[in-house]
Amino acid sequence: MARVVIWGSLKPHTGGRSEVEIEARNVQELLARLGETYPGLQAQIKRGVSVSIDGLIYREGWLQPLAPDSEVFLLPRMQGG
Amino acid sequence: MPLDNAPDSKRKFNVVGTRPLRPDGIDKVTGRAKFGADASAPGQLVGRILRSPHAHAVIRKIDTSKAEKLAGVKAVITRDDFPDHTDGDAALYDTMYNIMAREKALYEGHAVAAVAATTASIARQALKLIKVDYEILPHVTDVDEAMKPNAPLLHKKMFTDGVDPKPKKPSNVARRFEFGHGDVEEGFKKADIIVERSFKTEATHQGYIEPHAALASMSPDGSADLWCCTQGHYMVRDVCARILGIDISRLRVTQSEIGGGFGGKTTVFIEPVALALSRKANRPVKVVMTRDEVFKATGPTSSTSMDIKIGVTKDGLITAADGTFRYQGGPFAGCSPAEFGAMSAFAQFHLDNVRAIGYDVVCNRPKTISYRAPGAPMANFAVESVIEELAHKLGMAPIDFRIKNAAREGTKSSYGPVYGPIGLGPTLEAAKNHPHFKAPLGPNQGRGMAAGFWFNFGGQSCVSLNIPTDGTITVSVGSPDIGGSRASMCMMVAEELGIGYEHVRAIIADTSSLGHNDVTDGSRTTFATGMACILAARDAIKKLCQRAAATWGIPEDAVTWEKGFAKPAGANAGNFAPLSLKEIAAASPGTGGPIAGHHEFSADGAGVSFATHICDVEIDPETGASKIVRYTVIQDAGKAVHPSYVEGQFQGGAVQGIGWALNEEYIYGKDGRLQNAGFLDYRIPVCSDLPMIDTQILEIPNPGHPYGVRGVGETSIVPPLAAIANAVAAATGVRFTQLPLSPPRVLKGIEDAKAKGKKAA
Amino acid sequence: MSGITVNTKINGDPVEFICDADETLLDVLRNRLGLTGAKEGCSTGDCGACSVTIDGRLTCSCLVLGAEAEGHNIGTIEGMANGEELHPLQKKFIEHAALQCGICTPGFLIAAKSLLDKNPDPTESEIRFGLAGNLCRCTGYDKIVRAVQDVAKGMRNNKAKRA
């Protein structure tokens, strides 16, 4: 199960928890399951998220595989100038 | 996808790291290079846009009948010409609303109608004939004012997202973000010294010298061509096609040379308007913004209001850091970079307890858009000002205080993930050892420093590389070249193929010639598109080796590529004289046809980057004017492909930061109108304001890139605001918490401090 | 609007054009004569991107009417190179990476040439003040100043050699 850390202001959507565990093989699956389990997160997922998997940031990369013990951070979708 | 291609640290480069002449140089010094406004089409019309004089008003009715009747007018468009095709995509709807107002005009300068006419003067006349019936509403332009409960509301249906429970009343606060870890309250309990301050910064504009320009040609059947200056012509294509309701493949966008962007050209403004005018007139239409329009209706970045609280132990360890970042983003939700401000604010520290809260606030100001490291410079100004103050309170040298608390490999960043190898420590050490750091200061001078961070990212790139029969190379990339990236692309291809730089030519392809390429932003081009170039070259090498193998009649894997030649891999492979790229290319028509290499991907693994800046400023005690007398930028580039252009990015970013710190600001009148929409009153730094900007490039390879490249374009604008504020504080003994540090503000600060000192004495 | 016929020389060549009374020289160059090397960054005389010379004097072409060009010699960026041979300033700008986006470059080259014509041996500060009418948002000016210094040095050396 991947450990997913969400940012503080999303906590109300996960019952106040900043970390949840999700069974997923890749990012796409992870986001889909997150949305199913915590419907409140769907709006943000739709708006765009980037993820960091074990310290590396992926702006898109939905097929990026997750190891069973991966630590995933949800981040707002990256923008730049 | 990240590549398993960690840089080989012992690799010797032949081309990368040298300073060849850029391929577009001659065109640009002879005036031949074609920028946005330099193109024209047969039968073209002049397009002009009517803009709201009011900061906030309901648009009751628009009467265009008189304008339409004027001889020479070929099309007039309004909101009615943009039926909603956005299909529930809120961000796209806002983009459409921004390029042509719908129910309300939301800021002074908001487009309300446009005309296409045979000449500029007829177009101007026609604008005067358009009657707009406005119902003026109360407005708000200040972020703190906009957050007050009784502030004029921009959107009746805006309920702050990200707070629990969901608010019952609408407000101008679109969203609340929170980042961090640990427990800041506990952390502050362990602190011996706590400093808490509030800060404000003003909105600044990217200030590119080239105003937006677009030449559109659209037929009634929906096929269209667009020429424009943008940081991302694929983005322009996709957004325009969706706004206009046409198939993406019907629209071909060709990117002109671009006269600066800095984030400001990562969205559309006039492009859909030019297309809609052209569709209606059935003739090409050219729209070029005036500088006044650029200031009022494009860009800028957020104005902000921030609170910072940091606690330390007596021996200088930070125990907790807490910040609140209120950013206004113009009239639409989700436009301010509040989240990136909050995420990046404390990123340069190793912290056990950290919290950053961001508020995205709407105001009656132009829709903000990214400006170089969006959101980070202002947050850095606030945080690094408090850091400097804490160091003084501790009696510790600020540099040592920063080194002691610096983020390092393994640090859990303030925004979440754990850092890999990063270059912050080395930039701080390099600063400490830099001659600038020890140089004596003159009278009325002060020295300041600051360290800053930016994420960088990769994104989608598609590259195609072709080898004509003489063995030279053409590379097509889809990333607009803003600061010499074509040179870097050629260099990386030459490096891979083992040939001279002069044999490679890179062009920027239009949207119909290549797959999608993301906008040139986030410092991604040299990293991501550069990596695509490297991989396209490797793809070509594979094919070149195949041809050699076929020629020799040996298996493909028995051939290797070395310095521009295909060679048998070893003695067993056979004894054949190496075949040069030239020879293989010359034979290509008979060995299987043209040889090309491709690569398309979404790059990830861009390395975060850090910079430390040192700045000396001299204050004129009579006028309060600040002069930068010495400035040094030290930044980790991962690997500098073309060091001159890396230095150029460092210098350009630093000087934009200097402008932000000292002079630049959007000034609004009580009427909600911008009072300084021109380069005379919005003063960007000129040559005589500045010294040389010294640079030092550090190279701590990014493991996510085959050569170790990190993005370099953005980080350099992050530290200057704080470095200068710290220098001014050192020179005057007064800590300023509001930017810009314009002469009247500094003078008042000095005089107030004097008066206070007298009273105390 | 009735057009005004104007006779001038541009980069040494006789040119006749017709323009409206309210048309700037910059508009004429760009829109009527196809000389788009001069750029419009502001149209208010604040950015220098439109720099040309009129009878050798540095001028913002956005502040001059086309009709005022009558009888004068206009110099634009298109006339700076001598055939295939780039002007030393043009060469050094490329060599020193004194341009990033390049939109300001024509204006800077015209201004720098006019500076060196008047003062072949400028100090850094004279260069900085001499170019203070031109805005560049990309480079921070460092490499522009160095390119001009390098050209001035080359001119001094040449002169020394000739003497």
Ligand code: FES
């Ligand atoms: S366009 Fe003439 S000075 Fe800016």
Ligand code: FES
């Ligand atoms: S190089 Fe871009 S404005 Fe000067």
